[in-house]
Amino acid sequence: MSRARLRPLALAGLVTVALALSGCTSGDSLADQYREGSSKGYIAGDGSVTEIPADERGESVEFDGTLEDGSTVSSADYAGEVLVVNFWYASCAPCRAEAPDLKKISEQFADQGASFLGVNVRDQAASAIAFNEAYEISYPSVMDVDDGGMQLAFSGSIPPNAVPTTLVLDSSGRVAARILGQVNSPSILKTLIEDTIAEDG
Structure with missing residues (x-):
């Protein structure tokens, strides 16, 4: 496969990943904790x-x-x-x-x-x-x-x-x-x- 065809495929893959990540809404507390990048060292559940x-x-x-x-x-x-x-x-x-x-x-x-x-x-x-x-x-x-x-x-x-x-x-x-x-x-x-x-x- 040529390099010219690889580039659009790679771009499509990145778009797919971006769309998937955008599905992690702020209503997901575990995802929010992961994204906040704090140094507490764990992701806590809500009980x-x-x-x-x-x-x-x-x-x-x-x-x-x-x-x-x-x-x-x-x-x-x-x-x-x-x-x-x-x-x-x-x-x-x-x-x-x-x-x-x-x-x-x-x-x-x-x-x-x-x-x-x-x-x-x-x-x-x-x-x-x-x-x-x-x-x-x-x-x-x-x-x-x-x-x-x-x-x-x-x-x-x-x-x-x-x-x-x-x-x-x-x-x-x-x-x-x-x-x-x-x-x-x-x-x-x-x-x-x-x-x-x-x-x-």
């Missing part, structure tokens, strides 16, 4: 809750990863139980703010059919361990910074578009609910977990 009826949930989410202590974990380890997955990292202010609530709720449900699993999207193991010690968090976290495998595993259903994001998976490993952003109301997360557990009752 909105999405619940998915059981008959509308997608496929089971399959994942595997390496925890902060070097051991491995997979979705098979949580088969048959409700799993709460929290995406976080240590220097994220909303992550620090919600940590005490997550600790308390995880302890309340420890023997009631729900487990917790963190997904650290930015830190190395030492930082994650220090964070967990500081906030007395006992549930493990997958270290996802190197390959993003956990984020990829969840991208097809209800993606974790902000940090923090908390997902509740049903006993079949399907996403039943999502809190996009900081858990502002512990009672809401508790209700989501209780309702998901009750589905098997």
Whole structure:
């Protein structure tokens, strides 16, 4: 193909990209935060809750990863139980703010059919361990910074578009609910977990 024909094609491609970007309206708070270019280091959600009826949930989410202590974990380890997955990292202010609530709720449900699993999207193991010690968090976290495998595993259903994001998976490993952003109301997360557990009752 000649250079003369390549130039119009390239220009058409740029126009297409520009039109696509112009579709990101100011009503999209996540897009607004990305464009503002602040140095806060994270895109915060608004705490909105999405619940998915059981008959509308997608496929089971399959994942595997390496925890902060070097051991491995997979979705098979949580088969048959409700799993709460929290995406976080240590220097994220909303992550620090919600940590005490997550600790308390995880302890309340420890023997009631729900487990917790963190997904650290930015830190190395030492930082994650220090964070967990500081906030007395006992549930493990997958270290996802190197390959993003956990984020990829969840991208097809209800993606974790902000940090923090908390997902509740049903006993079949399907996403039943999502809190996009900081858990502002512990009672809401508790209700989501209780309702998901009750589905098997």
